[in-house]
Amino acid sequence: DGGITQSPKYLFRKEGQNVTLSCEQNLNHDAMYWYRQDPGQGLRLIYYSQIVNDFQKGDIAEGYSVSREKKESFPLTVTSAQKNPTAFYLCASSIDPRVKGSNEQYFGPGTRLTVT
Amino acid sequence: LAKTTQPISMDSYEGQEVNITCSHNNIATNDYITWYQQFPSQGPRFIIQGYKTKVTNEVASLFIPADRKSSTLSLPRVSLSDTAVYYCLVEEDSNYQLIWGAGTKLIIKP
Numbered sequence: 001d002g003g004i005t006q007s008p009k010y011l012f013r014k015e016g017q018n019v020t021l022s023c024e025q026n027l028n029h030d031a032m033y034w035y036r037q038d039p040g041q042g043l044r045l046i047y048y049s050q051i052v053n054d055f056q057k058g059d060i061a062e063g064y065s066v067s068r069e070k071k072e073s074f075p076l077t078v079t080s081a082q083k084n085p086t087a088f089y090l091c092a093s094s095i096d097p098r099v100k101g102s103n104e105q106y107f108g109p110g111t112r113l114t115v116t
Numbered sequence: 117l118a119k120t121t122q123p124i125s126m127d128s129y130e131g132q133e134v135n136i137t138c139s140h141n142n143i144a145t146n147d148y149i150t151w152y153q154q155f156p157s158q159g160p161r162f163i164i165q166g167y168k169t170k171v172t173n174e175v176a177s178l179f180i181p182a183d184r185k186s187s188t189l190s191l192p193r194v195s196l197s198d199t200a201v202y203y204c205l206v207e208e209d210s211n212y213q214l215i216w217g218a219g220t221k222l223i224i225k226p
Contacts, residue, residue, distance in 0.1 A: 033214075041218070041219075042203060042216050042217065042218040042219045043160070043203065043216045044216075045214055045216075048214075050212075058214075088157070090159050090160075092159070097207075097212060100146065100148060100167075100207075100209065103148070103150075103165075103207060104150070104162040104165065105150075105152075105160075105162065106162070107159025107160050107161070108159050109158060109159055110157065110158065110159055112157075
């Protein structure tokens with residue numbers, strides 16, 4: 001069953017701790033993305049990766065870090081430098097953003113992070 | 117850099133056709149427009165993608181006028197289950213920027 005998975009669904013952390021959110025896809029997609037969504041708000045791009053071992057900052061990368069060592073995996077670390085980390089985090093993947101007209105993004109179910 | 121603007125919310129009734137418009141100034145010739153649907157506490161789901169004129173699939177149509185300064189998502193004969201937030205997305209070809217709209221909350225009434 002192909003898809004994109006995120007774990008865990010809910011995550012609780014104390015302020016000052018780094019936390020890593022998992023994102024795995026078995027769709028053989030080249031590109032992967034991380035978004036942040038605050039209550040009642042739209043999607044904001046944190047990081048994206050178009051290919052293994054390469055990633056680019058999105059609009060709100062400060063306080064976050066990523067790695068793309070494998071095609072299937074794109075973990076996001078929320079560091080203690082992120083001032084307001086409590087949010088809903090969404091991971092997505094797409095076939096190849098360089099191929100226009102076929103860049104549908106497939107989203108995971110999301111991870112709700114609460115930092116107190 | 118393109119900017120996208122959508123209405124914050126819309127209401128309609130079951131069985132009606134719903135049109136949601138997204139304004140996107142400064143869109144370039146090769147930029148694509150995509151629409152997504154999101155239910156609460158879930159990831160968005162792709163609806164339709166277009167480049168110019170009209171695109172239709174089994175769930176929606178997308179109309180893009182010649183000046184490409186806006187696009188309209190059309191949902192035929194909506195049902196209660198179409199209550200969701202709808203996002204437009206402009207993918208800028210020149211620098212691969214993803215410009216998301218703020219979303220339109222669509223409420224379908226019986």
